[in-house]
Amino acid sequence: MQDRIGETLLTVLDADGRPLVDQDVVVEQQEHAFSFGNIGFDFVPVANGEAELDRLADLWFDVFNTATLPFYWADFEPERDRPRTERLQRTARWFADRGARVKGHPLVWHTLAPDWLRELTTDEVEGVVRARIRREVTDFTPVVDTWDAINEAVIMPVFDNEKHPNAITRLALERGRIATVRLAFQEARAANPTATLLLNDFDMSTAYECLIEGVLEAGIRIDALGLQSHMHQGYWGEERTLATLDRFARYGLPLHMTETTLLSGDLMPPEIDDLNDFQPPSWPSTPDGEQRQADEIVRHYRTLVGHPAVQAITYWGITDVGAWLGAPAGLVRPDGTPKPAYDALRDLIKGEWWLPPTTMRTDQTGHLRVRGFPGDYRLHHDGRTTTFTIPARPTA
Amino acid sequence: MQDRIGETLLTVLDADGRPLVDQDVVVEQQEHAFSFGNIGFDFVPVANGEAELDRLADLWFDVFNTATLPFYWADFEPERDRPRTERLQRTARWFADRGARVKGHPLVWHTLAPDWLRELTTDEVEGVVRARIRREVTDFTPVVDTWDAINEAVIMPVFDNEKHPNAITRLALERGRIATVRLAFQEARAANPTATLLLNDFDMSTAYECLIEGVLEAGIRIDALGLQSHMHQGYWGEERTLATLDRFARYGLPLHMTETTLLSGDLMPPEIDDLNDFQPPSWPSTPDGEQRQADEIVRHYRTLVGHPAVQAITYWGITDVGAWLGAPAGLVRPDGTPKPAYDALRDLIKGEWWLPPTTMRTDQTGHLRVRGFPGDYRLHHDGRTTTFTIPARPTA
Numbered sequence: 001m002q003d004r005i006g007e008t009l010l011t012v013l014d015a016d017g018r019p020l021v022d023q024d025v026v027v028e029q030q031e032h033a034f035s036f037g038n039i040g041f042d043f044v045p046v047a048n049g050e051a052e053l054d055r056l057a058d059l060w061f062d063v064f065n066t067a068t069l070p071f072y073w074a075d076f077e078p079e080r081d082r083p084r085t086e087r088l089q090r091t092a093r094w095f096a097d098r099g100a101r102v103k104g105h106p107l108v109w110h111t112l113a114p115d116w117l118r119e120l121t122t123d124e125v126e127g128v129v130r131a132r133i134r135r136e137v138t139d140f141t142p143v144v145d146t147w148d149a150i151n152e153a154v155i156m157p158v159f160d161n162e163k164h165p166n167a168i169t170r171l172a173l174e175r176g177r178i179a180t181v182r183l184a185f186q187e188a189r190a191a192n193p194t195a196t197l198l199l200n201d202f203d204m205s206t207a208y209e210c211l212i213e214g215v216l217e218a219g220i221r222i223d224a225l226g227l228q229s230h231m232h233q234g235y236w237g238e239e240r241t242l243a244t245l246d247r248f249a250r251y252g253l254p255l256h257m258t259e260t261t262l263l264s265g266d267l268m269p270p271e272i273d274d275l276n277d278f279q280p281p282s283w284p285s286t287p288d289g290e291q292r293q294a295d296e297i298v299r300h301y302r303t304l305v306g307h308p309a310v311q312a313i314t315y316w317g318i319t320d321v322g323a324w325l326g327a328p329a330g331l332v333r334p335d336g337t338p339k340p341a342y343d344a345l346r347d348l349i350k351g352e353w354w355l356p357p358t359t360m361r362t363d364q365t366g367h368l369r370v371r372g373f374p375g376d377y378r379l380h381h382d383g384r385t386t387t388f389t390i391p392a393r394p395t396a
Numbered sequence: 397m398q399d400r401i402g403e404t405l406l407t408v409l410d411a412d413g414r415p416l417v418d419q420d421v422v423v424e425q426q427e428h429a430f431s432f433g434n435i436g437f438d439f440v441p442v443a444n445g446e447a448e449l450d451r452l453a454d455l456w457f458d459v460f461n462t463a464t465l466p467f468y469w470a471d472f473e474p475e476r477d478r479p480r481t482e483r484l485q486r487t488a489r490w491f492a493d494r495g496a497r498v499k500g501h502p503l504v505w506h507t508l509a510p511d512w513l514r515e516l517t518t519d520e521v522e523g524v525v526r527a528r529i530r531r532e533v534t535d536f537t538p539v540v541d542t543w544d545a546i547n548e549a550v551i552m553p554v555f556d557n558e559k560h561p562n563a564i565t566r567l568a569l570e571r572g573r574i575a576t577v578r579l580a581f582q583e584a585r586a587a588n589p590t591a592t593l594l595l596n597d598f599d600m601s602t603a604y605e606c607l608i609e610g611v612l613e614a615g616i617r618i619d620a621l622g623l624q625s626h627m628h629q630g631y632w633g634e635e636r637t638l639a640t641l642d643r644f645a646r647y648g649l650p651l652h653m654t655e656t657t658l659l660s661g662d663l664m665p666p667e668i669d670d671l672n673d674f675q676p677p678s679w680p681s682t683p684d685g686e687q688r689q690a691d692e693i694v695r696h697y698r699t700l701v702g703h704p705a706v707q708a709i710t711y712w713g714i715t716d717v718g719a720w721l722g723a724p725a726g727l728v729r730p731d732g733t734p735k736p737a738y739d740a741l742r743d744l745i746k747g748e749w750w751l752p753p754t755t756m757r758t759d760q761t762g763h764l765r766v767r768g769f770p771g772d773y774r775l776h777h778d779g780r781t782t783t784f785t786i787p788a789r790p791t792a
Contacts, residue, residue: 155604158643173646177606178613206550208604211571214610247554250569355486 001306004034006390015384018212019366026380028357032065033392034305035256036349037103040067040095042318048087056279060318063346067095068103068258068314069144071136072112080116085139092143096205103314104144106151106200107133108184108359110159110168117167125167125261127380129192130187137191138321148226148258150184153177154203154211163170176216177211184392186219189357199227200258204244212251225251226258230316232268232327235296240305249309256312257304264293265328285320285328285339294340301348308393315345359374362387400430402786406764411780415762419781422755422776429788430462430701431652431708432745433499434727436463436491438714443490444483451732455553456714459742460712463491464499465540466652467532481535485617488539499710500540501654502538502596503640506555506564508636513563520568521563521606526583533587542592544622544654546580550599550607557670573607574614581616596622596654600640608647622654626712628671628723631692645705648688648700653700660689660735660744661724671721680726681716681735690736697744704789711741718729726741 012020038060044309045051069088070076077083092102117125148370154161157172157180172180183200186199199215199222201208215222225248229236236244248255265286270280297315304310316321320330331342355372357380362368371379374392378385408416434456441447450535465484466472473479488498504525513521533543548555553568553576568576577595584593595611595618597604609619621644625632632640644651661680668674693711700706713719716726753766753776758764766773770788774781 210606
């Protein structure tokens with residue numbers, strides 16, 4: 001964790017531009033450079049004036065600084081050429097207005113591909129996929145500046161957990177994974193050259209390594225590697241987590257932990273292969289489970305934030321209401337009260353890893369050395385306020 | 397299986413060059429075009445005059461037409477620059493003289509890399525790997541015309557089942573899988589442009605698919621895909637076998653089943669991940685196991701030979717003596733008697749799939765239509781013999 005902490009040397013000047021020598025000033029952190037994210041799905045109705053979730057919103061913004069919004073194609077464009085663009089634009093602006101960064105998930109995925117896509121030839125599918133990527137990235141620039149360009153490409157061409165094969169699987173099967181990855185990145189890059197574009201996957205095996213190596217060898221520029229970690233079957237533990245990070249860090253790309261889940265109830269049996277195959281009628285949060293989740297979330301975030309390649313962590317769920325698979329994966333109970341994991345995570349992100357308003361003293365030449373997590377800071381003196389940044393430390 | 401059977405239309409001429417009209421002739425198959433292979437490891441001492449295994453050799457040549465020879469680097473060149481070339485050259489010629497094709501296995505592999513390699517820098521490792529490939533391929537041209545250019549590249553850079561990491565794993569880790577595959581194919585291709593060069597792996601998951609797609613996307617020419625199938629943990633069954641073949645056939649390359657094992661004794665427990673981790677002190681062949689092996693080998697070979705993409709099957713072991721892991725994987729018992737699986741396999745390869753000397757009759761214009769498995773045939777008439785070939789059917 002010490003490797004994460006940065007430092008800056010300020011020269012503090014008074015109102016007349018002279019060094020402020022041997023004076024008390026107050027310094028406080030405003031924002032983490034690190035992306036501490038969560039899904040923003042729950043707030044789509046709020047941003048569109050259909051619901052109020054003020055308390056949940058307060059809890060969200062008190063810990064998180066990056067919102068992942070759902071661009072699942074079947075929901076986004078259930079009827080061809082009638083995309084629900086404005087609904088998500090309002091949501092994206094709602095988050096941005098409150099100071100959060102906004103990420104889109106995902107531009108290409110075989111799951112939740114719209115039904116109307118099945119009727120098209122593969123050439124036509126490629127055409128509408130390309131157009132859909134250009135449209136979404138264009139329509140959400142600059143508010144959404146990070147995208148999962150393609151999701152789960154490892155399994156994409158051989159995905160068979162469905163009665164009627166979807167058209168994205170057909171595209172990936174006929175064209176190949178790398179060609180499909182290439183078209184996703186080509187279109188997204190062309191629509192917003194400054195966006196951060198991710199390859200995202202749940203497969204942490206050598207398969208994802210092989211895909212990444214093939215994609216890089218093919219000259220496709222990836223900005224960050226997305227690693228999912230839906231731990232419905234149990235916390236990975238530090239050793240496995242670090243080994244996974246090290247394996248994927250060796251490509252020299254930033255790592256984003258894009259989908260992080262830890263349960264506060266019973267675990268999913270280990271023999272389940274596709275997590276979607278296990279959805280019990282009731283899956284409650286339990287007192288023991290909540291303690292375990294709090295313990296594990298602290299251990300997991302310490303491990304991740306302590307690894308120099310990790311630049312973002314998105315927790316996958318703020319509340320248990322409507323959680324994926326009905327699992328007790330959220331940080332807030334259905335009754336609106338925070339679980340121990342919420343408090344524990346807040347204690348890290350806005351406690352141990354955060355500089356609250358702190359009195360410091362400039363030296364004889366007006367210099368002030370500030371150490372802290374990379375991010376935006378404020379300095380107050382004598383009723384005046386200035387801002388500064390602690391940059392990320394260069395990684396070796 | 398019907399799709400495999402080919403046909404040729406002969407015009408049979410008599411000694412004076414006139415059509416042989418309405419006459420009996422005898423047709424018999426001489427050789428399969430399909431490679432029915434087995435390892436030739438047991439015959440290295442025989443070819444070098446150190447042992448006699450006449451009965452085992454008779455059994456081998458009565459069923460198989462392709463020998464895989466061991467080029468495991470640590471055994472081949474235990475002391476740097478003192479390769480045991482002549483020993484294997486004599487063995488290769490011994491097989492070729494008896495009509496068998498000869499394959500080399502493998503040119504690059506992390507397992508059984510020589511110890512002296514560890515001391516070298518990665519640049520030096522690359523240099524000696526390249527030189528070793530050129531040397532072996534050159535020294536064994538034209539007798540050895542098929543090579544596993546690289547073995548198990550999927551796991552190569554992350555292989556950690558050893559105390560002291562080997563230098564090939566280091567090479568693959570630092571340079572990447574595709575760069576390592578590229579150098580293997582580059583050197584082997586340069587040394588023998590007409591050789592059949594394989595990418596070979598035991599990993600039948602999406603990882604191997606991703607590797608293949610990356611390698612092909614990188615423009616590396618592969619002549620055939622090698623699929624291992626050491627079924628120490630149980631026969632795959634037809635469904636899994638066909639699904640696997642279909643997944644790998646979609647790259648349009650011939651499939652070689654390079655390492656096929658079915659046990660005639662107890663199976664290895666399913667929880668063993670690296671097969672090398674299970675080597676009981678005694679692992680006998682049993683009567684029940686031998687019946688099961690015979691049944692499964694017939695089912696497996698029928699499935700493989702019935703698939704149009706498969707061009708070669710190598711069974712991994714002729715005898716249980718010295719079998720990998722001590723497993724009862726051979727087709728011949730330690731006492732030299734054939735197991736039921738041997739007889740069953742012979743009944744297919746030299747029985748059901750083979751044309752024995754058969755009397756046929758030319759038509760009114762001297763034509764004769766012959767149907768059979770692709771391969772070399774002879775035609776006898778009136779004390780004279782001619783040869784012809786039934787070509788492989790073009791695949792769709």
